[in-house]
Ligand SMILES: Nc1ncnc2c1ncn2[C@@H]1O[C@H](COP(=O)(O)OP(=O)(O)OP(=O)(O)O)[C@@H](O)[C@H]1O
């Protein structure tokens with residue numbers, strides 16, 4: 001294949017709404033400062049300190065589309081929008097890592113007044129009944145057309161039709177434009193306010209914002225180099241946030257199986273495994289700190305100190321390896 005024309009890594013970032021602030025903060029923590037290149041309406045930018053990156057500020061739903069088409073290499077958007085927009089998400093993108101924000105659950109919700117309808121099979125009976133008795137199909141208001149079709153097919157419910165709804169979906173049953181809905185919920189407040197309830201087996205997807213890479217994009221030399229810098233900083237921040245460094249002064253004499261002790265406490269020896277005498281440095285998950293410190297004292301440590309770190313860079317980067325592995 002002819003050598004693809006090289007160009008920048010295109011990074012798509014939410015331009016507005018609830019994901020925008022969290023996404024900017026996420027990159028900021030990783031030392032990746034988003035800078036808009038010109039007027040606020042320009043919706044383009046760059047990453048300070050990382051060459052070869054073009055930032056595009058888009059809506060969360062447009063980001064899913066650009067990752068599917070390959071117009072963007074990397075992006076942040078909700079898993080709900082990825083799975084709704086991409087018929088074969090697994091073959092079109094790599095969900096690199098969930099980001100801990102933008103949580104929302106895609107659910108099937110019916111009127112609370114439907115007291116006997118608690119499950120998808122109950123709903124199937126209502127749907128069949130409506131068709132047989134009234135010659136009408138159950139109407140579902142939703143913006144998640146594909147997610148709805150897949151979920152209802154999995155549950156063998158066919159007697160329905162979809163009424164596309166791009167906002168205020170929860171109001172559809174009360175306004176008579178649909179009987180039930182499929183929509184996202186976070187606190188449940190909007191469902192309750194509209195006298196709707198979630199079916200017991202009506203959770204379609206528990207979604208949160210994800211860092212997503214496109215498999216359809218042209219991963220030529222510059223994007224490959226830039227993505228390693230970007231993912232390197234993201235991993236360094238994540239590793240530092242979730243671990244603590246443990247320093248211990250071991251006695252000059254005595255034998256200690258440091259590697260064995262580290263393994264027992266999910267710890268690693270990032271700066272090498274000295275023979276176990278004098279100062280040693282381990283890194284462990286933040287919730288393993290006390291067990292490790294007590295084990296080191298048991299093994300003869302005179303003093304043990306624990307500290308947080310800002311960034312923990314490493315030669316290997318599982319995110320990069322996973323992505324590059326998908327691209328070959
Ligand atoms: N309570 C919520 N309501 C809506 N979106 C939520 C909620 N909680 C988290 N999200 C996430 O945010 C995404 C939508 O965010 P937002 O509405 O800011 O984007 P958007 O640009 O408006 O996208 P769209 O135009 O499709 O609504 C959702 O798809 C979901 O991933």
Ligand SMILES: O=P(O)(O)OC[C@H]1O[C@H](OP(=O)(O)OP(=O)(O)O)[C@H](O)[C@@H]1O
Nearest residue numbers: 167168170184185186187188189190191
């Ligand atoms: O479970 P809750 O906490 O009540 O949140 C869920 C509601 O919030 C969102 O609406 P929003 O007002 O954000 O409009 P949008 O659909 O355009 O995002 C979403 O579409 C739901 O209607």
Ligand SMILES: [Mg+2]
Nearest residue numbers: 017018060167
């Ligand atoms: Mg929205």
